[in-house]
Amino acid sequence: MSGTLEISNVSKTYDAGGENPVKALDKVSLTVNQGEFVSIIGPSGCGKSTLFNVIGGLIPDYTGEVTIDGHRIDGTHRDVGVVFQEESTFPWRTTLNNVAFPLEVQGMAREAREAKAREFIKLVGLEGFENHFPAQLSGGMKQRTAVARTLAYEPRIMLMDEPFGALDEQTRLLLGDKLLEIWSTLKQTMLLITHNITEAVQLSDRVVVMSYRPGRIKRVIDIELPRPRSSEVITTAEFGHYVGDIWNELREEASRGMADAEEKLAAR
Amino acid sequence: MAQTGVIGTVSGLRPRITVNTIRITTIVVLLVLWEVLAAVGRSGLLYKDVVPSSIQIGLAIIHEIFDPAFYHHLGITLAEHVVGFTIGSTIAVTVGIAMGANPFFRKMIEPYLNGIGSTPKIIFLPILFLLFGTGIESKMAKGALSAFFPVVFSTTLGMMLISPVLLRVGQTFSLTRRQMVSKIYMPSMVNPIITGLRLGMAIAVIGILVAEIKFSNGGLGYRIAEYYDQFAIASMYALIIIIFALAAAANVAMTVLQDRLNIKQGGSATRNAGLGAST
């Protein structure tokens, strides 16, 4: 299984009807190697979701190039599986049928797809909730359903946009453990978008810090904490060191983002 | 789960008792008031027979239920309703989906729909009588016209409120156009369409009865008008009560049906929890 993702010189400007065009991404270049776990971190509004949508093939009009194993991609791609920032489970499907969805669409027979879906449900720790509807699940369980659904698609590259962004810290740490466990079994290439420093350090081989507007790559930090890692790693001194380092990079960007938001509020 | 179920039933039972008590009390109070009015009527203070006693009405109800003519008229109204509602709602669902899918089309016809939709449809009755005559055809047309608006509005809104994230999920899993329709658009539309159909069904009944009372030679509305003309006031009330009961029963049936579908869709968490506890 291969799955090297190469992003070169990607720029994207939203021109909202001509006035005040927003330069969301400015010449972003990044290579994510096969089987690597990379996180992208940046303040709110810096263009993380935009980059996510470009890689996921949901924004066709960008400049630059995105390739997988050397092949340029335009549009959605079989090798890229995405998990959205927003809630995305189908409310009319049970957990089992949500997770089996990509297999059903591919025409897999019912028994086979259900058996496979059960494996992934087990992997994300939702055993016993196969026949529940999303309305009966907690926020974290819904996001796990969405993660399992994308895993069932068996993409070579998993692209996740703040999948656990709306969850409390404890749940998020434990789900991080689950994600690492899954990754060590399936060994996909992982690209995680987050605004949570702890999450980025806990999970990644490399953390990419983005600057606020225009979105550029400010720094790439290698996380040399030993693997396999568990969430206990957050109590170590080294972990704190990495968190401090990333915060130093981010602080300036985050305050620029905040100042920008305040200015906009004042201008109203 | 079982525990919350038990708590749910206990706390759910109390308001139900109170609600039922209030409902029964209301009926009893209304009956008593009615009898007082009837007594006043008999004493000559009101026009005689305008307020027949509830016993007279009760007898008239029984008489009505055993009268074959009642079923003849009921059949006419039902036929008008089924045909009118089916035509009106089918067109409405089609137009609503087209409006939701095509913003240009929506902008084009929305002002007209809003305009006509907020006009009482009764003003079109003379036109319908002229176009379709005074027989069942004009009633079917009235039913179709009445049913059309709630269904078209609800369908359009449903189309516009389909979650864009779910559509993007479909895109990223490389669904074909047909799969997008069958696996994402259609399931998303079940609830808004059913809500519209429920409303349309009820409004079509009203529209048809009004048309029958106005100008017709058959149907329950015609029978009401006939009793009125014959000054058979007790029979008229009896028929109104029967129609009321039929409408209430139809509404309950629709509610149950929609709840079933909602449960299948996991529409409401509390309902599902309740169902889980009781089965």
Ligand SMILES: Nc1ncnc2c1ncn2[C@@H]1O[C@H](COP(=O)(O)OP(=O)(O)OP(=O)(O)O)[C@@H](O)[C@H]1O
């Ligand atoms: N469809 C769009 N049209 C116009 N501007 C947009 C659009 N989507 C995003 N933007 C703008 O582009 C910038 C980057 O947005 P983006 O959603 O990529 O941020 P983000 O880093 O994901 O933020 P968050 O952490 O809050 O999710 C923002 O300033 C936003 O206002």
Ligand SMILES: [Mg+2]
């Ligand atoms: Mg975002």
